[in-house]
Amino acid sequence: MKRQFCIVLFLLLTAGCATHELDRSTIDEPSGQAVGVQGAGTGPEIAAYLTEAYNNVLTMCRNNPSAPSFLCTGVTLRATQHSTQFHFWNPNPASTGVSFSWLRKDAKFSKLVFGYNNGFILYPDFFKPTGKIALAVLCFFPVDGATDHRPDEGCGQYPNRPNSRPCQSQGITTAAHYIAHFNANAGMYGALCGFDVRDELDERGAVAFTEGVKAQGQLPVSAFGTQNEFRVRKWAQNIGQTLPIEAVFYINDTGKVGAQYDQRDFKTQTGIWIPMIKITLPQTAANDARFEFIPADQAISS
Template sequence: MRRRRVIRILNISLFLGFVSGSSLLQASPGTDTAKLMEYWYRLTARDCGSGRLASDCSGLILRGIASKQSYLPWDPSPLSQSLEAGGTGIAAGGTSVSYLRKDVEYNGLGMLRFNGFALVPNDFVNEKTQFKIKVLCAFPIDSWTNYRNNSGCGDYQENGNSLGVVEDYCQKLGISNAKAWMEHYDRQTRDPEATKAHRFQCGFDTTRDYFGTYNKADAFNTFVEARKILANDPEEKDDAIHTQSELRIETWPPNKHWRRDWGSQARVKFDAPVASDSDSAKATYLELPIAAFIYESGIDYIDRTTKTFTSRELARDDQRRWVEQDNTWKPIIKIQFPNSIAEDAKFAYYPADQHVQPPVDSRSCDNYIEKIEWDNNYVEPVLGKISSLKVTPTACGRKAGVGKTNVVLAELAIKAAALEPNRKDWNFDNMGSSMRRQLACHLDSPDIAENKPTWSLEPARPYVAHDVIIKLPGDNRCNPH
């Protein structure tokens, strides 16, 4: 690749003057996706537990794509396919994407692409219908990975020439913190050619553990921290906001090979075929975990540019072709990228943007939560005085059911952050898992969900498995000691 609080769907005409306000408030799986995308964007997890990458549960992996071509736009480039799958490029086996999060910001998809798709973080993937992706390496800023070996993670070369410098994983260069990465990057910026630093930077290996306790999750976090330094550096911040971050992910199989033996242990590379793929008894169909097709445009201002009109039409065509392949409907989401680190990205779903209208989902709500308030002096019989979040669901939210836990939690977290941005015991840096478990229990208990005026959720409560918490007696049900 080369360079390049609370969200509510706004009740005003924003796109080219023809989207009516009333059409913006129709609840559907698309409105759910817009909320989830904001939630993932605002989550700033250091890791996802047990040495797992932060990208598994937070942030948005984005890819700008070429649409209206002879090939399917979400399929990987033939040059990105592994050698075992017939790839021939120097970077075979890896595909370039960017990573957008509240602390990893940039103002566009890059490569003169203004539409593309966003992937579902691995922890939110529906494993019955979608496969997971694997992040191979991470670069704080675009690094011309199509010209690097080792799946795009290694040495930058021009016509087989390493140009006197052999790039490698940061860990192999002894770089394990953001300051050291920046010092290495700064050594490259002294060259008059501005892009040399991009090409000669090191990337972090996110597949293996190094340095004893320094694991792959630490490496991904160092990538995030290095990006923060770039974004605040007086000499680099302009380049950083105008240039996307870059990840290489393991190349996935093209759409025509999504019916396969996903459990095969004989597969050498993720995108390579094996004999058992043709065995009807073993082959099943799984999709690339696309959350939404996306396009760049303004949300809180009217954007009538040709770029917006074109990218919207391309996203509509991508959605049409996706559904024609018998894949699960995905929404088109408009993204307003930030123009500085002081701004936030914004996400919006509009029915008029959709080429294919969504399936009916009677449990989707425009808003699941009517209001929330904190009681900082709640006295719990066992735990003593603790903070309690009092949640008043909407009538629709009371009937949402446990299948909507993720999106209800997303709306809850967004509204809680707007209510008290500086709260310490539950925020986007400290979500924990107990609050989600308590919420899921309320949603999965019709008598509580529909008849309890307010739902009480307490960050101090212990995590208890769902099959246990749902059976607790009396007032202890859904709120374990």
């Protein structure tokens, strides 16, 4: 890709809200770099992809009513705690599933779970590179679902709170239904329901996700400081090479140290270089997230 075209592409992608899917297959891989060595893009390209995905407010992918928009838009991220005792991409062996959040122009939040400062980002499933596995998204909570205490891989009923069972099973199928449910259980995340968005639900799952995102956008200002939550089926240990990891990220200088360690560790263990991306989370609903590749912050350049 010519440098001038990269610059023009980035400016176009950051100029406003997109209403189409980015066809990443038309963007050349870095010269002399295979996908297995450098992921599927340079640092500036990945920052541009993430900006596009954040701004791209769609209700479905590829005009397919059975394809929820998280398959091609938004930024699916997992906040992690820096440690030299485990690899960031391995699930907690004691967990029943893996929690992520989903960030898009219409699904904003101002901080990460537990006040964490770094983590990693997944490719949208429709844009994952060849050789990467698909991860199964199970349910979506417009605000944190306290899923560590729920059965059914984190999507079931919170103990002793019947109104926390999956939304559809309670007749909660629209954003308006969810807001009424939230208002009746405000501040009690274990009492809130999650939308079942499993692949086998087809169009019903896609509609449920759209309504869940709408519901997040209608939550009171007091909920803006709480991230939403995806629950993803747990994967095997030590399969970093085939996981659809697009980048590591950080939100501040504290997180930068953890992201630098994770970037090095991922390259050492898998042979794959992925960029460190700085995410600036919106602090009010009027602000938008920003995604930046800063060369000087990278622990390793390739």
